Amino acid sequence: MPPPRPATSSPTIGVLALQGDVREHVTALEGLGVRAVTVRRPAELDAVDGLVLPGGESTTIVRLARTFELLEPLRAAVAGGLPALGTCAGMILLADRLLDAAAGQETIGGLDVTVRRNAFGRQVDSFEGPVRVAGLDRPVHGVFIRAPWVEEAGPDVEVLARDERTDRIVMVRQGALMATSFHPEVGDDPRIHALFRELVTHHA
Numbered sequence: 001m002p003p004p005r006p007a008t009s010s011p012t013i014g015v016l017a018l019q020g021d022v023r024e025h026v027t028a029l030e031g032l033g034v035r036a037v038t039v040r041r042p043a044e045l046d047a048v049d050g051l052v053l054p055g056g057e058s059t060t061i062v063r064l065a066r067t068f069e070l071l072e073p074l075r076a077a078v079a080g081g082l083p084a085l086g087t088c089a090g091m092i093l094l095a096d097r098l099l100d101a102a103a104g105q106e107t108i109g110g111l112d113v114t115v116r117r118n119a120f121g122r123q124v125d126s127f128e129g130p131v132r133v134a135g136l137d138r139p140v141h142g143v144f145i146r147a148p149w150v151e152e153a154g155p156d157v158e159v160l161a162r163d164e165r166t167d168r169i170v171m172v173r174q175g176a177l178m179a180t181s182f183h184p185e186v187g188d189d190p191r192i193h194a195l196f197r198e199l200v201t202h203h204a
């Protein structure tokens, strides 16, 4: 294990860059003045203070993580306290338990939640709308694309947002881990990334 990195007001945040909307997250982080780097190798993972797991296709991301010999290092890093923000497919990757998973689908885990993939169903496969997030004064514009929801959350999981129509949980935090069903990297509202930067700074 590398020595702990010194606390810094300007953390380096990695974006897992195996598949999905990597560039949008890098742009959102850079817009906040954060040093953002892509992560594809264990050595790159060791060099970050926090990690974003982007949206995309969770089955593909986890398969590529295995191929790149990154899955076990990711599990070890998250279990060891590396702050992580999972968005959409990234929420699925951080879940300890899945419903409607693909056959044999693995996760990184860390969040004591049961997440249902593609939960909102065919009629509303993808939709947008305001989401009220605990701690933010105005709602964020939630973009949901074949999105998961949190079906059950353990006692240490803080529910930060619910979908207002279904009342389903769409944003959670547990320790240094945060996850959203929606895509905060779409559009130009930096507040979710700013919340994550705060989490990373406080865990440094």
Ligand SMILES: NC(=O)CC[C@H](N)C(=O)O
Binding pocket: 054, 055, 056, 057, 058, 059, 087, 088, 089, 090, 092, 117, 118, 145, 146, 147, 148
């Ligand atoms: N936009 C997304 O990230 C969709 C997630 C996708 N349905 C999955 O299971 O991975």
